[in-house]
Amino acid sequence: MGSAHRIARRPPRCPRIAGPFSLSHRCVGTAGGMNILAELQERFRAALAELVDDPTELLAMVRKSSEPKFGDYQANFAMALGKRLKRPPRDVAAEIVQRLQIDDLCEPPEVAGPGFINLRLKTDWLAAAATRTLASQRLGVTPAKEPRTYVVDYSSPNVAKPMHVGHIRSSVIGDSLKRTLRFLGHKVIADNHIGDWGTQFGMIIYGYKHFLDEAAYRQNAVAELGRLYKFVSRLVSYREAVRSLPEMRNRLAERRDDAAHLASVAQERSDDKGAAKAARKAEAGAKEQAAALQSLEAGIAEVESDPVLSKAAAAHPDIEKQVLEETAKLHRGDAENVSLWKEFLPACLEDIQRIYRRLDVSFDVTLGESFYNDRLPGVVNALVQRDIARESDGAMCVFLDDHKTPLVIRKQDGAFLYGTTDLATVQYRMETWHPDAMLYVVDHRQSLHFEQFFAAARLWGYDDVEMVHVSFGTVLGEDGRPFKTRSGDTVGLEGLLDEAVRRAYEVVSENDDKKPGGAEIEPERRREIAEVVGIGALKYADLSVNRTSDYTFSYDRMLALNGNTATYMQYAYARVFGSFAKGDIDVQELRASGAAIDLSHPAERALAVGLLQFFEALEAAAAEYRPNLLTTYLFDVAGAFSIFFDQCPVLKAETEELRTSRLLLCDLTARTLKQGLDLLGIKVVDKM
RNA sequence: GCGCCUGUAGCUCAGGGGAUAGAGCAACGGUUUCCUAAACCGUAGGUCGCAGGUUCGAAUCCUGCCAGGCGUACCA
Numbered sequence: 001m002g003s004a005h006r007i008a009r010r011p012p013r014c015p016r017i018a019g020p021f022s023l024s025h026r027c028v029g030t031a032g033g034m035n036i037l038a039e040l041q042e043r044f045r046a047a048l049a050e051l052v053d054d055p056t057e058l059l060a061m062v063r064k065s066s067e068p069k070f071g072d073y074q075a076n077f078a079m080a081l082g083k084r085l086k087r088p089p090r091d092v093a094a095e096i097v098q099r100l101q102i103d104d105l106c107e108p109p110e111v112a113g114p115g116f117i118n119l120r121l122k123t124d125w126l127a128a129a130a131t132r133t134l135a136s137q138r139l140g141v142t143p144a145k146e147p148r149t150y151v152v153d154y155s156s157p158n159v160a161k162p163m164h165v166g167h168i169r170s171s172v173i174g175d176s177l178k179r180t181l182r183f184l185g186h187k188v189i190a191d192n193h194i195g196d197w198g199t200q201f202g203m204i205i206y207g208y209k210h211f212l213d214e215a216a217y218r219q220n221a222v223a224e225l226g227r228l229y230k231f232v233s234r235l236v237s238y239r240e241a242v243r244s245l246p247e248m249r250n251r252l253a254e255r256r257d258d259a260a261h262l263a264s265v266a267q268e269r270s271d272d273k274g275a276a277k278a279a280r281k282a283e284a285g286a287k288e289q290a291a292a293l294q295s296l297e298a299g300i301a302e303v304e305s306d307p308v309l310s311k312a313a314a315a316h317p318d319i320e321k322q323v324l325e326e327t328a329k330l331h332r333g334d335a336e337n338v339s340l341w342k343e344f345l346p347a348c349l350e351d352i353q354r355i356y357r358r359l360d361v362s363f364d365v366t367l368g369e370s371f372y373n374d375r376l377p378g379v380v381n382a383l384v385q386r387d388i389a390r391e392s393d394g395a396m397c398v399f400l401d402d403h404k405t406p407l408v409i410r411k412q413d414g415a416f417l418y419g420t421t422d423l424a425t426v427q428y429r430m431e432t433w434h435p436d437a438m439l440y441v442v443d444h445r446q447s448l449h450f451e452q453f454f455a456a457a458r459l460w461g462y463d464d465v466e467m468v469h470v471s472f473g474t475v476l477g478e479d480g481r482p483f484k485t486r487s488g489d490t491v492g493l494e495g496l497l498d499e500a501v502r503r504a505y506e507v508v509s510e511n512d513d514k515k516p517g518g519a520e521i522e523p524e525r526r527r528e529i530a531e532v533v534g535i536g537a538l539k540y541a542d543l544s545v546n547r548t549s550d551y552t553f554s555y556d557r558m559l560a561l562n563g564n565t566a567t568y569m570q571y572a573y574a575r576v577f578g579s580f581a582k583g584d585i586d587v588q589e590l591r592a593s594g595a596a597i598d599l600s601h602p603a604e605r606a607l608a609v610g611l612l613q614f615f616e617a618l619e620a621a622a623a624e625y626r627p628n629l630l631t632t633y634l635f636d637v638a639g640a641f642s643i644f645f646d647q648c649p650v651l652k653a654e655t656e657e658l659r660t661s662r663l664l665l666c667d668l669t670a671r672t673l674k675q676g677l678d679l680l681g682i683k684v685v686d687k688m
Numbered sequence: 689g690c691g692c693c694u695g696u697a698g699c700u701c702a703g704g705g706g707a708u709a710g711a712g713c714a715a716c717g718g719u720u721u722c723c724u725a726a727a728c729c730g731u732a733g734g735u736c737g738c739a740g741g742u743u744c745g746a747a748u749c750c751u752g753c754c755a756g757g758c759g760u761a762c763c764a
Contacts, residue, residue: 395762411762418764548693563712571726579723646728
C-alpha cells in the first residue's frame with residue numbers, strides 16, 4: 001500500500017446531480033451545429049407536448065437504432081406512454097407520428113412491433129448536412145450555451161519515485177476528459193495534485209543523509225534519489241516485516257485451528273450447508289494467511305541474503321522511526337530538511353515531466369500536497385468551530401451519517417492526513433475558480449475515502465458543487481496481483497512506453513517493407529511514426545474500456561496494433577492522406593471549391609451518418625465522463641470509412657462530381673478522426 | 689462481520705429497461721491487374737454466474753444465493 005499517491009479515481013452510476021448534458025441543458029435546434037439526436041428530441045418534445053406535461057423523461061428513449069433495418073434512430077416511449085394513458089401503444093405511436101413535424105429530416109416514420117417509432121433520415125438531408133459540416137472548423141460541434149467550470153484532478157503521482165503502469169489510467173482518462181470538456185466549450189482547470197510532501201520524502205531525506213553516492217548524485221540526481229527511495233523503502237519494509245512476523249505466525253496458527261475445527265464440524269453435520277461453507281471459508285482464510293506469511297518471510301530473506309541491505313538493516317534498526325522523524329521535521333519547517341526538499345523537488349518534477357511530454361499529457365496547474373500545507377490547521381479549526389469535527393481517541397474526526405468510521409483530519413500526534421489536504425484543496429479551488437464541478441480521476445479502491453471526504457465537504461458548506469469520483473478499476477498483473485514483472489518490480493512507465501514504441505516500430509517497418517511499390521519511409525520517419533502509433537495504442541487500451549472492474553495488465557493487450565485500437569483509426573486517417581497524395585489533391589482547394597457531398601452509395605450514406613454523430617458522441621462521453629463512448633464512436637466511423645474505401649473508388653470515381661464528393665467525404669472523415677483522436681490525446685500521422 | 693464493485697463467446701472486453709445479445713483477438717474459409725491487405729467479406733462459437741421477483745418487455749431493475757476483487761478511523 002501507499003505505493004502510489006493517488007494512482008487510482010468513474011462517476012456514480014446514478015449521479016445525484018444531473019450531468020451537464022442532461023436533456024435540459026442540451027442545445028435546442030441545430031443552428032450552426034449538428035446534433036441529430038438533440039434535434040430529433042426537440043421535434044418529439046413538440047409532438048408530445050399535448051400528451052404529457054413533461055416529456056423530458058420520455059425523450060431519453062429516443063436513440064440510435066439498434067439495427068440498420070430499423071432505420072437510423074428510434075423512439076421507444078410509445079409502449080410506456082400507452083400504459084400510462086391506458087391506450088394501445090401502437091395507437092399512441094400513430095398519434096405521435098401524426099403530430100410529429102419531421103418531414104424535412106426524415107422519411108415518413110414507421111410504427112413497428114409493439115409501438116417502436118423508426119426514423120430514417122432523408123439521404124438528401126444527410127448530404128446537405130454533411131456538406132454544411134465541411135465548412136465548420138468545429139465539425140458541427142457548437143460550444144455549450146451554458147459553459148460550466150470544471151476542475152479535473154488526475155494523474156497525481158507521488159513525485160518521489162518513478163511513475164509506473166498504475167499511473168497511466170488516471171493520467172490518460174483525466175487528460176481526455178479535460179480535452180473533451182474544453183472542446184465542448186467549458187472552462188477546465190486541469191490540476192495535478194502531486195504527492196510532494198509525504199513519507200516518501202522522509203525516506204529520500206533519510207537516504208540522502210546516510211546512503212548517498214555523491215558521484216552518482218552529481219551525474220544523475222533523479223536516478224540516485226530513486227535508488228535512495230527504493231533502498232530506504234526496502235529497509236523500512238524489512239523492519240515492518242520483522243516486527244509483524246510473530247503476530248503473523250500467531251494468526252496463521254489461529255486460522256489453521258479455526259479451519260481444522262470448522263472442517264470437523266462440517267464433517268459431523270454433512271447436511272449443513274452453512275457449516276460446509278464456513279469450513280471452506282476458513283480453509284481459504286488459512287491459505288491466504290499462509291501465503292501472506294510466506295511472502296513476508298521471502299521479503300525478509302531477500303534482504304538478509306543481500307550483504308549490502310542486511311548490513312544497512314543491522315546498522316539502522318530504528319529506520320522506521322527515523323524516517324517518520326525526518327518527515328515530521330520537514331513538516332515542522334526544519335531548515336535542513338526544507339532545504340533538501342527544495343533541492344530535490346525540481347529534479348523530481350522534471351523527471352515526471354519527461355513522461356508527460358512523451359504521453360502528451362498536460363496540466364494547467366500542479367498544486368501538490370505541499371501547496372496546501374499552510375491551510376491545514378485552518379481547515380481543522382473551521383470544522384471544529386462549526387461542530388463538524390470533534391475529538392475521538394485523541395484524533396480529530398468528522399463523523400458522518402451512513403458511515404461507521406469517521407474521516408480523520410488530524411492524527412493523535414497532531415499530523416494531518418490526506419483527507420485534510422483534500423478539504424483544503426476544495427476550499428482553495430472554490431475560492432480561486434468557483435467551479436461547478438470537480439472531477440477526481442482516481443482508482444476505485446479509494447471510493448470510500450471520496451464518499452467520506454465529499455460528505456465532509458458538503459457539511460462544511462460546499463454543497464452546491466458537483467463532486468465526482470471518476471473511478472476506474474485497478475491494473476492487475478497477469479497473475480491477478482497488482483502490476484509486477486516476473487522479477488517482482490513494478491513495471492516502470494518509461495520502460496512500458498519504450499516497449500510500446502519498439503513493437504510499433506517493428507510493425508511500421510514490416511508494413512512499409514511490404515507495400516506494393518516498395519518501402520517508402522525513412523528509418524528516422526519510421527521512428528517518429530512508431531512513437532505516435534505505440535503511445536497511441538497504449539493510451540487507447542486504457543481509454544477504450546469502461547468499468548470499475550479491475551483489468552489485467554498485458555503487454556499484448558496494451559500494445560495491440562490490430563482490431564479496435566488507435567492504430568485502426570490512425571491507419572484510416574493515413575489512407576485518406578495516401579490517396580490525396582496519389583491524386584495530387586490540394587485539400588485547401590478542395591475545401592474552397594464549394595462542391596457538395598452526394599450520397600448515392602449505401603457505404604457513403606452510412607459513413608455520412610457516422611460523421612454527423614460526432615457531436616452526440618462527444619456529449620455522451622462528457623455527460624458520463626466516459627472516454628470509451630468516444631473510442632467506440634471513432635471505431636464505428638473508421639469501420640464505416642474502411643467499408644466505404646473498399647467499395648467506393650475515390651480517385652477513379654465514375655464522374656468528376658462523384659470524385660469530388662468522395663474526396664470531400666474523405667476529408668471530413670480525416671478531420672473527424674483527427675479531432676476525435678486529439679480529444680483522446682492521441683496523435684495521427686499522414687503516412688504509416 | 690459490514691460496505692462498494694465485478695461475473696456476458698476459448699481470451700480481452702462493449703452493451704446497463706426495448707426488437708434476433710455485439711466487437712476485437714484466437715480458429716476456419718474467401719477477396720489484391722484497382723486510392724496502404726495495418727483492410728474488407730464470410731463460417732463457427734453464448735442457458736448474459738444460479739434461482740426467484742417486478743414489467744407489455746430483463747443481460748440490464750429488485751431480492752436471495754454462488755464465485756472473485758477491493759475497502760473497512762489516525763497510509764495515500
